Amino acid sequence: MPRSNSYAIIRYRxxxxxxxxTQRSGSANREVGTRFDFKGVDAGYEQNQAELTLxxxxxxxxxxxxxxxxxKLVKRKVDIxxxxxKTPDCSLNSARQKVVIQQGIETDIARKVVKAIKGGxxxxxxxxxxxxxxxxxxxxxxxxxxMALLRDSDFGLPLQFNNFRx
Numbered sequence: 001m002p003r004s005n006s007y008a009i010i011r012y013r014x015x016x017x018x019x020x021x022t023q024r025s026g027s028a029n030r031e032v033g034t035r036f037d038f039k040g041v042d043a044g045y046e047q048n049q050a051e052l053t054l055x056x057x058x059x060x061x062x063x064x065x066x067x068x069x070x071x072k073l074v075k076r077k078v079d080i081x082x083x084x085x086k087t088p089d090c091s092l093n094s095a096r097q098k099v100v101i102q103q104g105i106e107t108d109i110a111r112k113v114v115k116a117i118k119g120g121x122x123x124x125x126x127x128x129x130x131x132x133x134x135x136x137x138x139x140x141x142x143x144x145x146x147m148a149l150l151r152d153s154d155f156g157l158p159l160q161f162n163n164f165r166x
Contacts, residue, residue, distance in 0.1 A: 004136050005139070005164070006163075006165045010105065010131070010132045010160050011103060011104055011131075028065070029045055032068060037064065038064075042056075042057060043056040050103055051099070052100075054097045055094065056094075057093055058095060059088055062088055062095050078101070082101050083100070084102055104130070105131055107128065113126070113150065120149045122142050122149070123138070123139075123142055147161055
């Protein structure tokens with residue numbers, strides 16, 4: 001019986017603690033609390049699953065907080081292209097902005113990925129499984145060719161290759 005190799009193509013998946021970098025010691029909340037330009041300002045981050053809420057007193061402070069958040073996420077190896085920024089809600093003395101960390105591959109983009117793999121004429125099978133695409137082939141070299149093909153093409157989102165099975 002021939003062996004087959006496979007791996008999954010996904011968009012960033014939140015691991016425990018990766019997006020929670022805003023709540024741990026040495027994190028973004030602590031940095032906001034100790035920065036000179038945020039002294040005496042009620043500002044911070046709140047997390048609910050894959051959604052972060054930035055709150056500050058002024059809208060320009062939200063931009064500074066976004067810079068801090070980007071630095072913390074890059075340090076934790078989270079691709080910042082996975083962040084979807086919502087429009088800020090501003091009132092007289094408070095401003096809030098939601099940031100959603102997108103996970104999984106939407107069905108229409110997954111179809112484009114499968115179509116690109118089949119168009120590459122490589123001897124592999126690609127199938128959509130929920131919010132990921134599983135690629136199966138007999139040779140590892142074929143799977144690596146598919147990885148190179150997908151890295152060269154632009155789908156408008158960062159792809160990760162994981163769950164390699166031998």
